[in-house]
Amino acid sequence: MKGLILSGGYGTRLRPITYSHQKQLIPVANKPILFYAIEDVLEAGVEEIGIIVGPNKEQVMATVQSQDWDAEIVFIPQDEPRGLAHTILIADKFLDDEFVMYLGDNILREGIVKHANAFAGNNYDASIMLTEVENPEQFGIAELNYDGTIKRLVEKPKVPPSNLALVGIYFFKPVITDACNSIEPSWRDELEITDAIQWLIDNGYEVGWTKVDRWWKDTGKPDDILEANRLILDDLSHEILGEVNCELRGRVSVGKGTKVDENSVIKGPALIGSDCEITNGYIGPYTTIGNDCEILNSEVEDSIVMDSAKLINAGNIVDSIIGRGAIIEKNKSLPKGRKFVIGDTSWVRI
Secondary structure (H helix, E strand, O other), rough: OOEEEEEOOOOHHHHHHHOOOOHHHHHEEOOHHHHHHHHHHHHHOOOOOEEEEEOOOOHHHHHOOOOOOOOOOEEEEEOOOHHHHHHHHOOOOOOOOEEEEEEEEEEOOOHHHHHHHHHHHOOOOOOEEEEEOHHHHOOOOEEEEEOOOEEEEEOOOOOOOOOEEEEEEEEEEEOOOHHHHOOOOOOOOOOOOOHHHHHHOOOOOEEEEEEEEOOEEOOOOHHHHHHHHHHHHOOOOOOOOOEEEEEEEEEEEEEOEEEOOOOEEEEEEEEOOOOOOOEOOOOOOOOOEEEOOOEEEEEEEEEOOOOOEEEEEEEEEEEEOOOOOOOOEOOOOOOOOOOOOOOOOOOOOO
């Protein structure tokens, strides 16, 4: 089985971060979201992976190639986001056998091994993964027959036929290419993967499903990213590699070269990268700090601070995502006021 991982799109719901940072590369627990997908696919025994790239493709390629993966990885460019089914068509030459398609902004705690085994152990032409959600009107939903087989897929229904939402991970045999070639663009002018799977059902092909037992997050919005960060930090191991002279509470991981002075407090679960400097700071629960960061006379909690960011006399920061190299600093000069350089669609709460 091959792997097809999607790492394109514009990530408009995550602007302004995604103006300069491909959304699948945003770190969760100090690791790019895309890496979780790659690791899951490798764990399932895949040895050949195609990665769909679009905007910031050079950034994605450089980040992936910075690691030594135990697989052959090729990059497949997509000129514009034209739907999930379109990615299968442009990857057709690579996809000459059954494959798993994994949306690169999804994080699945349990991995995909049992789901891949279920697909391999049955005579399915396709298999989808479903999970129970509290707000099914916001997802693609599966309607089941009385015998538990899939009847149809409904995208964001006003009256949901069930609470079983589609997870962004799919298993296909090559016939899915026929399905993708047979459907028409949706109202969004995109080739929808749900339409392609529905074509399989309508034409008598066998579409199975498996249920996700543990948590799954589609990290399309800032709140989703912060929630995924919390969920992963719940499994954090306590490890101190840097020079830490302060009070520690709970599970804390600190990287090499990081220095934390005796006037600081770190309350876990918290993850701090390498070569950081924390002086008179408070790092609260469910916070990740990237590499080469500086925290001075500032408090940060339930947040993601990316590499090389600085918080200087910044007060109390909560529920935030701070981009790479960003600086938050209190203005001490006269006249008193707040100074901003803010990108498009930014959100500042004062």
